[in-house]
Amino acid sequence: MSKKVLIVTGDAVEALEVYYPYYRCLEEGFEVTIAAPSSKKLQTVSHDFTGEMETYVEKPAYGIEAHTSFKEIDPKDFDGLIIPGGRAPEYIRLDENLPSILHHFFDENKPVGAICHAAQVLSVIADRMEGREYTAYPACKPDVTACGATYSEDQVHTHRNLVSGQAWPDLPHFMKEFLTLLR
Numbered sequence: 192m193s194k195k196v197l198i199v200t201g202d203a204v205e206a207l208e209v210y211y212p213y214y215r216c217l218e219e220g221f222e223v224t225i226a227a228p229s230s231k232k233l234q235t236v237s238h239d240f241t242g243e244m245e246t247y248v249e250k251p252a253y254g255i256e257a258h259t260s261f262k263e264i265d266p267k268d269f270d271g272l273i274i275p276g277g278r279a280p281e282y283i284r285l286d287e288n289l290p291s292i293l294h295h296f297f298d299e300n301k302p303v304g305a306i307c308h309a310a311q312v313l314s315v316i317a318d319r320m321e322g323r324e325y326t327a328y329p330a331c332k333p334d335v336t337a338c339g340a341t342y343s344e345d346q347v348h349t350h351r352n353l354v355s356g357q358a359w360p361d362l363p364h365f366m367k368e369f370l371t372l373l374r
Contacts, residue, residue, distance in 0.1 A: 205277030206235035206252035227257035261288035266295035276307025302372035325355035
């Protein structure tokens with residue numbers, strides 16, 4: 192039976208951080224569902240660094256369909272969870288249906304992949320993050336430590352069922368670790 196992977200995201204998700212895991216999981220023969228606050232075509236963004244700014248710039252990228260809404264998800268139907276970054280985490284974490292989805296994956300010790308700004312999503316389940324170790328985009332370090340977790344300086348870090356990565360350049364190693372846990 193094929194594994195089922197859930198990706199939770201929303202508008203302004205970093206394009207590489209949603210497309211790379213989505214296609215990589217499909218390539219493995221897994222069934223992949225993208226869920227967002229509502230079922231719709233999501234606008235992804237591209238983040239990159241320029242010489243004149245100390246932070247990244249954001250540009251519109253591709254569209255990608257959210258197959259379903261958080262409200263319609265039964266997390267028991269899935270074997271693994273991926274949380275991409277970008278700006279989507281800052282607002283999807285406000286969705287009242289998301290914490291119960293997240294709780295399920297941590298309570299059942301199912302593989303979770305969180306990259307870049309996904310630490311903002313994990314902050315809504317601080318009780319499950321306390322005592323853990325994970326990495327994130329460096330600007331999200333306060334989100335990690337506010338949960339009572341230890342911020343790892345590693346580009347990709349695996350601790351128990353959680354694989355975390357700092358940003359889209361880390362996707363190959365991040366996905367390799369996530370797929371190892373999922374198999």
